[in-house]
Amino acid sequence: MAIKDRMSGNEAVAHAIRQINPDVMPAFPITPSTEIPQYVSSMIANGEIDTEFIPVESEHSSMSAAIGASAAGARTLTATSSCGLALMWEVLYVAASNRLPIMMEVVNRALSGPININAEHSDSMGARDCGWIQIYAENNQEAYDNTLQAYRIAEHASVKLPVMICQDGFITSHAVENITLLEDEPVKRFVGTYEPEHYLLREDESMAVGPYAVSCYCMEAKRAQAQAMINAKDVILQVAREFEAISGRSYGFFEEYRLEDAEYAIVAIGSVCGTIKEAVDGLREKGCKAGLLKVRVFRPFPGEEMAAALKHCKAIAIMDRCEGYNSVGGPLGAELTAALYRVKAVSEVVNITYGLSGRDVKVSDVEVVYDGLEKLAQGENCFGEYPYIGLRSADRAE
Amino acid sequence: MRTLTEIRWHGRGGQGAKTAALLLADVAFNMGKHVQGFPEYGPERMGAPITAYDRISDYPIRVHSNIYEPDFVAVVDDTLLHTVDVTMGLKEDGAILINTLKKKEEIIPLLNGYKGKVFVIDARRVCMETLGKYFPNTPMLAAIVKVSGLMEEDAFLREMESSLKHKFAKKPEVLEGNMRALKMAFQEVY
Numbered sequence: 001m002a003i004k005d006r007m008s009g010n011e012a013v014a015h016a017i018r019q020i021n022p023d024v025m026p027a028f029p030i031t032p033s034t035e036i037p038q039y040v041s042s043m044i045a046n047g048e049i050d051t052e053f054i055p056v057e058s059e060h061s062s063m064s065a066a067i068g069a070s071a072a073g074a075r076t077l078t079a080t081s082s083c084g085l086a087l088m089w090e091v092l093y094v095a096a097s098n099r100l101p102i103m104m105e106v107v108n109r110a111l112s113g114p115i116n117i118n119a120e121h122s123d124s125m126g127a128r129d130c131g132w133i134q135i136y137a138e139n140n141q142e143a144y145d146n147t148l149q150a151y152r153i154a155e156h157a158s159v160k161l162p163v164m165i166c167q168d169g170f171i172t173s174h175a176v177e178n179i180t181l182l183e184d185e186p187v188k189r190f191v192g193t194y195e196p197e198h199y200l201l202r203e204d205e206s207m208a209v210g211p212y213a214v215s216c217y218c219m220e221a222k223r224a225q226a227q228a229m230i231n232a233k234d235v236i237l238q239v240a241r242e243f244e245a246i247s248g249r250s251y252g253f254f255e256e257y258r259l260e261d262a263e264y265a266i267v268a269i270g271s272v273c274g275t276i277k278e279a280v281d282g283l284r285e286k287g288c289k290a291g292l293l294k295v296r297v298f299r300p301f302p303g304e305e306m307a308a309a310l311k312h313c314k315a316i317a318i319m320d321r322c323e324g325y326n327s328v329g330g331p332l333g334a335e336l337t338a339a340l341y342r343v344k345a346v347s348e349v350v351n352i353t354y355g356l357s358g359r360d361v362k363v364s365d366v367e368v369v370y371d372g373l374e375k376l377a378q379g380e381n382c383f384g385e386y387p388y389i390g391l392r393s394a395d396r397a398e
Numbered sequence: 399m400r401t402l403t404e405i406r407w408h409g410r411g412g413q414g415a416k417t418a419a420l421l422l423a424d425v426a427f428n429m430g431k432h433v434q435g436f437p438e439y440g441p442e443r444m445g446a447p448i449t450a451y452d453r454i455s456d457y458p459i460r461v462h463s464n465i466y467e468p469d470f471v472a473v474v475d476d477t478l479l480h481t482v483d484v485t486m487g488l489k490e491d492g493a494i495l496i497n498t499l500k501k502k503e504e505i506i507p508l509l510n511g512y513k514g515k516v517f518v519i520d521a522r523r524v525c526m527e528t529l530g531k532y533f534p535n536t537p538m539l540a541a542i543v544k545v546s547g548l549m550e551e552d553a554f555l556r557e558m559e560s561s562l563k564h565k566f567a568k569k570p571e572v573l574e575g576n577m578r579a580l581k582m583a584f585q586e587v588y
Contacts, residue, residue: 006423006424006427006433032439117439117440118439139460139462168462170436170437170439171436171462172462174436174437174439175434175435175436175462176420176423176424176433176434176435176436177433177434177459178427178432178433178458178459271462272462274459274460274461274462275460275461275462275463277460278460278461358439360463360464361462361463362463362464362466363461363463
């Protein structure tokens with residue numbers, strides 16, 4: 001029986017963590033993810049779960065402790081945001097290269113500076129090439145559902161990689177919304193118990209984790225790690241199918257919203273996609289063939305699949321909630337544009353930066369983008385050379 | 399027919415405007431609605447102006463932006479009327495509710511010519527007479543329910559009683575004070 005409830009995104013993932021009852025959680029608080037370790041600590045104090053909570057003095061230490069716990073054979077998680085994720089930078093690679101299936105709840109927030117606590121994807125996008133799987137959510141429901149699927153993907157024998165479960169800071173993490181929860185038993189059956197093949201506390205097998213590799217082995221190790229990310233694609237879809245069987249909710253690499261016959265498409269990640277759907281419905285009523293591709297899985301990058309779903313569109317706006325500081329655009333824009341080239345797409349493509357540091361996006365902002373796409377398809381570019389939406393001053397250089 | 403009610407709360411850090419917004423979302427959820435209750439975050443300090451929002455509807459809510467054209471506005475602290483444009487975007491067929499010691503006639507000139515309905519309540523008096531402490535959330539919650547017509551008063555009171563009973567199972571005296579505050583607020587708002 002599904003349970004109808006209402007809760008914030010942070011409460012939703014904490015609820016999922018309670019149902020999973022992982023072995024170890026090292027964590028250091030940082031806004032807006034602080035509530036997650038806070039809720040988990042309360043659950044431990046109340047005897048609802050028997051997770052070992054390790055309070056540490058920094059995020060570098062929380063990830064290091066997570067690596068130790070996971071290498072020892074424990075099902076491990078942590079949570080962080082923004083500068084906390086940036087401080088983990090060095091050890092994120094260590095977790096991935098040692099093939100440790102750690103789950104991390106990332107509540108996306110701007111990196112400094114200026115110092116800001118609000119939603120932006122620059123934190124997890126900065127860590128996009130560190131070897132972690134990345135799955136993003138539009139709302140509290142998806143943050144909950146993605147958390148329940150995380151270990152099944154990460155711990156799979158052909159994957160064994162850590163996974164970030166991302167949601168937008170405050171916009172979903174602190175907004176109370178309706179949600180449909182699963183009962184504890186079906187969740188426990190679905191997630192299963194963690195039975196690692198190799199781990200440090202295994203008495204009958206000596207092993208080392210994280211040693212030096214000389215040049216004649218190191219490149220092979222990296223290629224094997226890359227293969228795990230490739231293998232993750234099939235596993236993500238398989239786990240999604242099994243999750244649908246117990247929840248009735250369907251997931252893939254991305255969601256196509258009225259995209260099949262769309263002439264103008266927006267591609268985006270996270271909470272803004274709900275606002276875009278509202279705009280799409282309004283525009284469709286007026287006869288504009290608008291559609292949305294909402295990216296759920298960013299790592300592994302489903303470029304080929306996304307390009308195939310978008311290829312028929314006349315004009316595409318790829319939206320990044322992250323400034324690339326490369327004089328060109330954001331990471332989603334760069335990677336998806338490359339993928340479109342490989343399928344020989346002839347669509348007009350524009351990469352737009354939006355929502356930095358929590359800048360709000362309204363339905364009317366989205367309508368302006370679709371309007372611009374219609375014009376772009378007719379050869380008129382009103383986006384400018386370095387497109388931003390929601391920017392207050394037109395004088396970007398000042 | 400899709401019906402959506404959007405409410406914006408203005409308060410000062412520490413007064414509980416965010417809590418009031420979340421309480422309203424809670425009670426609306428319990429009455430079968432789709433809800434969204436969220437604060438707008440900044441560098442919050444005690445006493446600084448803050449904003450919180452509610453969307454309440456009979457269909458799933460997808461929009462994740464702030465509310466710019468609310469149906470109703472609730473102001474927890476009337477000193478905000480001098481610093482914040484509380485009626486900005488407020489629909490003229492909607493209403494504004496203000497917690498104040500002042501009379502309605504004294505408040506209206508402070509509302510930038512807003513042409514919709516204006517309601518006031520002295521939440522401090524309600525609190526002191528029923529709870530003995532100043533927690534403006536409880537009377538403001540009842541007052542916004544009355545002003546907005548979001549739900550039947552009796553059904554709202556029944557729902558609040560059952561959730562407060564659960565929340566204060568070990569402190570029945572708190573339940574009684576809160577219920578009296580809600581009922582008195584219904585009478586006092588005008």
